[in-house]
Amino acid sequence: MPTAIVTGASRGIGRAIAQDLARDHRVIATYRERADAAESLQKQTGCSIFQCDISSRGHRHALIAFARERFGQLDLLVNNAGMAPRERSDILQATEESFDEVLAVNAKGPHFLTQLAAQWMMEHGSGRIVFITSISAYALSVNRAEYCMSKAALSMSAGLYAQRLAGSGIGVFEIRPGVIRTDMIAGVEQIYEERIASGLLPQGRMGEPEDVARAVRAIATGALDYSTGQVIDVDGGFRLRSL
Numbered sequence: 349m350p351t352a353i354v355t356g357a358s359r360g361i362g363r364a365i366a367q368d369l370a371r372d373h374r375v376i377a378t379y380r381e382r383a384d385a386a387e388s389l390q391k392q393t394g395c396s397i398f399q400c401d402i403s404s405r406g407h408r409h410a411l412i413a414f415a416r417e418r419f420g421q422l423d424l425l426v427n428n429a430g431m432a433p434r435e436r437s438d439i440l441q442a443t444e445e446s447f448d449e450v451l452a453v454n455a456k457g458p459h460f461l462t463q464l465a466a467q468w469m470m471e472h473g474s475g476r477i478v479f480i481t482s483i484s485a486y487a488l489s490v491n492r493a494e495y496c497m498s499k500a501a502l503s504m505s506a507g508l509y510a511q512r513l514a515g516s517g518i519g520v521f522e523i524r525p526g527v528i529r530t531d532m533i534a535g536v537e538q539i540y541e542e543r544i545a546s547g548l549l550p551q552g553r554m555g556e557p558e559d560v561a562r563a564v565r566a567i568a569t570g571a572l573d574y575s576t577g578q579v580i581d582v583d584g585g586f587r588l589r590s591l
C-alpha cells in the first residue's frame with residue numbers, strides 16, 4: 349500500500365485529505381496542539397498520528413525519522429499545515445513577531461520538511477509532493493500581509509522543488525484553495541458568505557475541505573503524472589476576471 353504524510357491533519361482541509369487518502373494509503377497525520385482531534389481521526393481511519401510543530405527543525409527531523417521507521421519509503425508528502433495570523437492587523441501596524449511566526453509555520457517549515465522528504469524520495473527514485481498554498485499567494489489582503497507573503501513564498505518553494513526534482517521521478521504540485529469552510533475562517537465565515545452571495549465566486553458557493561481532498565486524490569493516483577510544477581486552483585472560479 350502506498351504511504352503518505354499529511355501535515356496539519358487533525359482538523360479542516362488536512363483532516364479531509366487524510367480521511368480520503370486513508371482509504372488506500374498508509375497515512376501519518378500530523379498535528380500541533382489538538383491531540384483530541386488527531387486521536388479521533390486515528391480512531392476513525394486507522395491513520396498513525398504524530399505531533400509535529402512544523403516550524404521546529406527538531407520536530408521535522410523527528411517526523412521523517414518516525415515515517416522512515418514505519419514506512420521504508422515515502423510516496424506522498426502533503427504540506428498542508430498552516431496558520432492565519434493570530435490577529436488581523438493593518439499592514440501599517442502589523443508586528444514583526446506575527447511576521448516571524450507566520451513565515452516560520454507557513455513557508456520555512458514546509459520548505460525544509462520538503463527538503464528532508466525529497467532527499468528520502470530520491471533514494472528510491474519516486475514520489476509526489478503537494479503544497480497547499482492559497483489564493484492569498486496572489487490576492488491582496490492588507491490586513492494579513494504576513495499570511496499573503498508566506499503563501500507567495502510557499503508557492504515559489506513548490507516551483508523550485510518541481511524544477512529540482514523533475515529529473516528524479518518526483519512530481520511536485522501546488523494546490524491553491526480559495527475560501528474553504530474550516531476553523532481557520534470561522535471568525536469571518538459570515539462575511540465571506542455575504543460576499544459570495546454578492547458574486548465573489550463564479551461558482552457561487554464556499555469550498556468544503558473535501559473539494560481540496562479530491563484534488564489531492566487526483567495527484568495521489570498518478571492521474572497527473574506527466575505534469576509537474578502545476579498550480580491547481582480549487583477556488584470556485586475566484587481567479588476568473590471579467591469586465
Ligand SMILES: NC(=O)c1ccc[n+]([C@@H]2O[C@H](COP(=O)([O-])OP(=O)(O)OC[C@H]3O[C@@H](n4cnc5c(N)ncnc54)[C@H](OP(=O)(O)O)[C@@H]3O)[C@@H](O)[C@H]2O)c1
Pocket residue numbers: 355356357358359360361362378379380381382383385400401402403428429430431432453480481482483524525526527528529530531532533
Ligand atoms: N480555510 C481556508 O479558507 C483556506 C484557504 C486557502 C488555504 N488554506 C490553507 O490550507 C491549510 C489548512 O487550513 P485549514 O483551513 O484546514 O486550517 P485549520 O482548520 O485551522 O487547521 C490547521 C491545521 O494545521 C495544524 N497546524 C497549525 N499550526 C501548525 C504548526 N505550527 N505545525 C504543525 N501543524 C500546525 C493544526 O493543528 P492543531 O489542530 O493541532 O492546531 C490543524 O491540523 C493551511 O495551510 C491554510 O493556510 C486554507
